[in-house]
Amino acid sequence: MSALSDLQATLDPSRKSWIESANDSTNDFSIQNLPFGIFSDRHNDARRVGVAIGDQIVDLVALQAAGLLNVAAKTDVFARDTLNDFIALGRDAWRSVRIQVSELLARDTATLRDDAALRARTLVRQAEAQLHLPVQIPGYTDFYSSKEHATNVGAMFRDPKNALLPNWLEIPIGYNGRASSVVVSGTPVRRPNGQLKLPDQERPVFGACRKLDIELETGFVIGAGNALGEPIACEHAEAHIFGMVLLNDWSARDIQQWEYVPLGPFNSKGFATTISPWIVTLDALEPFRVAQPVQEPQPLAYLRHDGAHAFDIRLEVTLRPHQAKQASTISRTNFKHMYWTMAQQLAHHTVSGCNTRVGDLMGSGTISGPTDDSCGSLLELTWNGKKPLELSEGGTRTFIEDGDELTLAGWCQGDGYRVGFGACVGEILPAQR
Amino acid sequence: MSALSDLQATLDPSRKSWIESANDSTNDFSIQNLPFGIFSDRHNDARRVGVAIGDQIVDLVALQAAGLLNVAAKTDVFARDTLNDFIALGRDAWRSVRIQVSELLARDTATLRDDAALRARTLVRQAEAQLHLPVQIPGYTDFYSSKEHATNVGAMFRDPKNALLPNWLEIPIGYNGRASSVVVSGTPVRRPNGQLKLPDQERPVFGACRKLDIELETGFVIGAGNALGEPIACEHAEAHIFGMVLLNDWSARDIQQWEYVPLGPFNSKGFATTISPWIVTLDALEPFRVAQPVQEPQPLAYLRHDGAHAFDIRLEVTLRPHQAKQASTISRTNFKHMYWTMAQQLAHHTVSGCNTRVGDLMGSGTISGPTDDSCGSLLELTWNGKKPLELSEGGTRTFIEDGDELTLAGWCQGDGYRVGFGACVGEILPAQR
Numbered sequence: 001m002s003a004l005s006d007l008q009a010t011l012d013p014s015r016k017s018w019i020e021s022a023n024d025s026t027n028d029f030s031i032q033n034l035p036f037g038i039f040s041d042r043h044n045d046a047r048r049v050g051v052a053i054g055d056q057i058v059d060l061v062a063l064q065a066a067g068l069l070n071v072a073a074k075t076d077v078f079a080r081d082t083l084n085d086f087i088a089l090g091r092d093a094w095r096s097v098r099i100q101v102s103e104l105l106a107r108d109t110a111t112l113r114d115d116a117a118l119r120a121r122t123l124v125r126q127a128e129a130q131l132h133l134p135v136q137i138p139g140y141t142d143f144y145s146s147k148e149h150a151t152n153v154g155a156m157f158r159d160p161k162n163a164l165l166p167n168w169l170e171i172p173i174g175y176n177g178r179a180s181s182v183v184v185s186g187t188p189v190r191r192p193n194g195q196l197k198l199p200d201q202e203r204p205v206f207g208a209c210r211k212l213d214i215e216l217e218t219g220f221v222i223g224a225g226n227a228l229g230e231p232i233a234c235e236h237a238e239a240h241i242f243g244m245v246l247l248n249d250w251s252a253r254d255i256q257q258w259e260y261v262p263l264g265p266f267n268s269k270g271f272a273t274t275i276s277p278w279i280v281t282l283d284a285l286e287p288f289r290v291a292q293p294v295q296e297p298q299p300l301a302y303l304r305h306d307g308a309h310a311f312d313i314r315l316e317v318t319l320r321p322h323q324a325k326q327a328s329t330i331s332r333t334n335f336k337h338m339y340w341t342m343a344q345q346l347a348h349h350t351v352s353g354c355n356t357r358v359g360d361l362m363g364s365g366t367i368s369g370p371t372d373d374s375c376g377s378l379l380e381l382t383w384n385g386k387k388p389l390e391l392s393e394g395g396t397r398t399f400i401e402d403g404d405e406l407t408l409a410g411w412c413q414g415d416g417y418r419v420g421f422g423a424c425v426g427e428i429l430p431a432q433r
Numbered sequence: 434m435s436a437l438s439d440l441q442a443t444l445d446p447s448r449k450s451w452i453e454s455a456n457d458s459t460n461d462f463s464i465q466n467l468p469f470g471i472f473s474d475r476h477n478d479a480r481r482v483g484v485a486i487g488d489q490i491v492d493l494v495a496l497q498a499a500g501l502l503n504v505a506a507k508t509d510v511f512a513r514d515t516l517n518d519f520i521a522l523g524r525d526a527w528r529s530v531r532i533q534v535s536e537l538l539a540r541d542t543a544t545l546r547d548d549a550a551l552r553a554r555t556l557v558r559q560a561e562a563q564l565h566l567p568v569q570i571p572g573y574t575d576f577y578s579s580k581e582h583a584t585n586v587g588a589m590f591r592d593p594k595n596a597l598l599p600n601w602l603e604i605p606i607g608y609n610g611r612a613s614s615v616v617v618s619g620t621p622v623r624r625p626n627g628q629l630k631l632p633d634q635e636r637p638v639f640g641a642c643r644k645l646d647i648e649l650e651t652g653f654v655i656g657a658g659n660a661l662g663e664p665i666a667c668e669h670a671e672a673h674i675f676g677m678v679l680l681n682d683w684s685a686r687d688i689q690q691w692e693y694v695p696l697g698p699f700n701s702k703g704f705a706t707t708i709s710p711w712i713v714t715l716d717a718l719e720p721f722r723v724a725q726p727v728q729e730p731q732p733l734a735y736l737r738h739d740g741a742h743a744f745d746i747r748l749e750v751t752l753r754p755h756q757a758k759q760a761s762t763i764s765r766t767n768f769k770h771m772y773w774t775m776a777q778q779l780a781h782h783t784v785s786g787c788n789t790r791v792g793d794l795m796g797s798g799t800i801s802g803p804t805d806d807s808c809g810s811l812l813e814l815t816w817n818g819k820k821p822l823e824l825s826e827g828g829t830r831t832f833i834e835d836g837d838e839l840t841l842a843g844w845c846q847g848d849g850y851r852v853g854f855g856a857c858v859g860e861i862l863p864a865q866r
Contacts (some may be wrong), residue, residue: 139613157629165694170637171628175696176609179570180788181661190662204603206733228614230621261598263608264697270787300639350624353702355613
């Protein structure tokens, strides 16, 4: 069932769906995509596994109940409030389910297309559904793998002539983040309070963050973990990845600047991290694989892999002030600029023997491109507030203001179709008094 | 049932048990202690909740089945492979169970004492039991709260004249650790491989850690979490703590030194963290509450609490080389030296709005005392290898060698009894080739 030719067929640019909205070349959820998520709706508030297609969601619980989904394992992995049990079945199972759903949704397949009652039971309009955090996340790690971002930050806060720290070109630098506060797109985010060190005062003051920022990132979700003491080799690492999401690593720059020495960011990041609700499988991203940037010096042996391991994913950030009609695009960039690949990140993470588990989330680090307007943070876009951004509606911005709604978007552009992530949105609420 | 007088009775130094080993003034598990853990044994390999007493374990599943334990909630919290469901019942439930167990084990209570068959069903000898990781840990945070430790490290690697960084006296500095690799005492620990930057080479090399170290710490376990956006006030923080463990934050100093700038330690810590198997409740520690060190400057308002919030816990580290008969004590110190309290750590962790969950583990940071022989790491004890330690058997040590077994011990010394943690042990295996 999961033969390579079936997998290839799901990626065929000419495949169309009888769900017409999926065939719109600007819809994130083409039949080539078929990402997995967790949803509920007003007719059925049980959380369950779904697949996005056009403006619809395929309910996998209902599909299986109708006898249309063959899963060669315990049968109850879809009536769950997270994807973890499904993911734990392994790659053959993910592939097989995606292939079966693709075939059912293909224009020439009559099963659902011609049966209104069956369609009513198995499809839910996205507009009527609520999306939930797709995975239970046992561990969240955030990397720092954009050379442009690391260079910008180093130039701003350290030495413009030696902006990259000596270890940066050798190590896919990462740190452990706070898994408990990872929230799904749409969850409002409260501006954090914390210690701020103002330049004119000897001691820090306590108050609301004044330099609230985004970090435009992607994240990957572990599909197969590794045991303690058994590293994942770089050349096998991609087989351990279930899929990708967009990730906004909200950052309180003033809190970060004061707290981060010597053990790294803590309260400046731990208040919230937002991810997009649909996990796009690596299978769906395969046609968009491209070469990563040349790495010089050549990495140590445990970080080497042959072939292309980057992905051409277009990324965009918009900001919409409170009650504004129009959102302003403040950044456009691409995931393919990342210096370190996901495979290298995972190989490095585990080379010490550290174990990973199904559902672990790994953030890419802020994704900044080579130009001034392709930076993944306001810190860089406004050069720490020195160069305010002009919005098309709502004035200027140095950092985020209360009521601002920030949206990350990301998609691979195929020939006439998109493999996209859906929005990763968060509105900022005022700090607690 | 959980009236204050019943709680007080469990702490009465004159209370003795009919299990005579518990009355030995050097046994960690007096009737005043009664810590909770997860065990199995060769007659019953199901993991379940137990309470340590002397050289025995009380099987709470068996106790409840015998009708001797009244728990005012769902009844199946003890037949579990972690304590999380029991902990989630809340403080009244922990107290009530501890009080009931104390009364059943008290010398004057005949119920079990005089019923051999009942004793056979409800008691397991520790020597015949296997102890497991007591909690599922959703998040692991490690603090850095010993002023002596931070001063030693600062003097060694930065500036002896300004050893403490400017933020240290204002912030209970902490960082997110790796929860997946927290293991229970007795689990062998493999020496990690990683990037090492040798002074005579321009680029790092890959290899086995050459400066493997311990960090002597305690940890506390969250008993009641907080919702995202709802900080825990310092004066209420202790009510959120279920209890404490010993914690060895194994550290690869050479990997750490190269990787930690600017985002903190990662592979140098993530390969393993060992905790002791029994969680000692804050109730049992109450008689050992003492004043924390004077904090100057006075912390910001959100970090203030009235009264005494430190605990007088004696700590000891021993090292036993492979096949040596004798272990050498390499450090003796006390938890009461810690500058920042657990309450302050938790208040700081959540002041940004960060949420915590039942089972979260919070490490104290390396506990170093005021004297040269009271340091909690080999880094400090040998001053980064410059002053080797003389062992009573097995030569000298700068850092840990393969086959070394490191043991942390900790206890509160009452008048004729101990409230102790049991050992926190790990033997180092050679690095993977």
